[in-house]
Amino acid sequence: MINSRLEGREFFYVMDLPISYRKFLECGKQLFTDTRAVIPGGLFLALRGPNFNGNHFALQALDQGAAFAVVDEDLAADPRILRVGDSLRELQNMGRIHRQRSRAFVLAITGTNGKTTTKELCKAALERTFRTTATTGNLNNHIGVPLTLLNLRDDDEVAIVEMGANRPGDIAELCGIATPDAGLITNIGKAHLEGFGTQEAIRRTKMELFDFLDEQKRICFYNLNDPYLREVYRVARWRISFGDSDKAPMYSGKILEAHPSLRMNINGVEVNSRLFGRHNGQNLLAACAVALHLGVTPDVLMEAMLHFQPADMRSEKLSWRGSTVYLDAYNANPSSMQSALEAFASEPAKEKWIVLGEMAELGAATTAEHSALIEFARTCGFDRVLLVGAHYGGMAPFDQAHHFLTVEECRSWLVQHWPKDAAILIKGSRAAKLERLIR
DSSP: OGGGOOTTOOOOOGGGSOHHHHHHHHTTSOEESOGGGOOTTOEEEOOEETTEEGGGGHHHHHHTTOSEEEESSOOSOOTTEEEOSOHHHHHHHHHHHHHHHOOOEEEEEEOSSOHHHHHHHHHHHHTTTSOEEEOOTTOOSTTHHHHHHHTOOTTOOEEEEEOOOSSTTHHHHHHHHHOOSEEEEOOOOOOOHHHHOSHHHHHHHHTHHHHHHHHTTOEEEEETTSHHHHHHOOOOTTEEEEEEGGGOOSEEEEEEEOSSSOEEEETTEEEEOSOOSGGGHHHHHHHHHHHHHTTOOHHHHHHHHHHOOOOTTSSEEEEETTEEEEEEOSOOOHHHHHHHHHHHHTOOOSSEEEEEOOOOSOGGGHHHHHHHHHHHHHHTTOSEEEEESGGGTTOOOSTTEEEESSHHHHHHHHHHHOOSSOEEEEEOOGGGOGGGGTO
């Protein structure tokens, strides 16, 4: 399966390559974009951002040991400086070329919630059988995807590429760079409403991945537990379905236990993990469906999932001052917040607290979505609901709720009121920095 999908792949003779990519090869395939982390002998590529201009640091990069610098502004004459029309477009073209020169099977992952957790689970499941590279951290945008592709090694067999989107057309653009062999959409919910405007725009953008794959009859992994994906699913040999057993998917999953750790039956195989909560069930099922379909044996899969360790504030389970803390504070949107609260409501602890940070990038829907979240939290019956951030101002309408403008205010209150032997869910957008409550 992995090595059989090279049809249509482009290959390039070295002399046909743009000079920027040739210099990348000459530098041992070492590229960097930040002069705070110079790679001696590497290729510096100057990017622009809202608060910086990498062109201004090109000479510094060369002084600190870079072999060459790619810029898109006129600088002092120097044979080590490569002038291009647009550094970002150059980076994307370099990533596309490097991907096309690779024999790796590229799996693209997008969706509203669970992209990174599913990506890490897929990596853990596949890397014991195949030489695997995956997106590091959250490098999933128009800059991060080509950087991920440029990290492909000559002997890589699989590349797992996470794709994020903030506006319509983003996923189609990333598919044009990564040309995936297979794709997975975790789910389609509410996120980045500020950039998308409507829920329908979110749906269309996520489906750009399957549109690309369908055109070439390449593998689409469909989550039948997602209402929209189930609605649009149609049987085809390249469309692989997964979901609860009552939906008759190719790969079916049943949650056997959600707390204190997630345990599932997947196609007759009992899979144990260190994840928690029903909301992680579809992430675990998705990764197992991918792995089994691509040829990983059940024994290898069970071992990989058992030893997978959640990290980076994504479904981390910690012990803190006598209570159990579920730290899920890397990202948040209305869909992921509700899923996390639903899952946490089934936690068997005698006392349950939640700490909710603000949700970002909701635009005109900000007030309505925060208000709806509080109302949903109220119906869950938690013992304490702590709300952190200005967006929750004036929205603590029940006795168990407390509002704090800042993390520091909430931390000070918790110093005096921290519970013993309770379960506490900490959930919010990365900008809220809720990890400071316990670190």
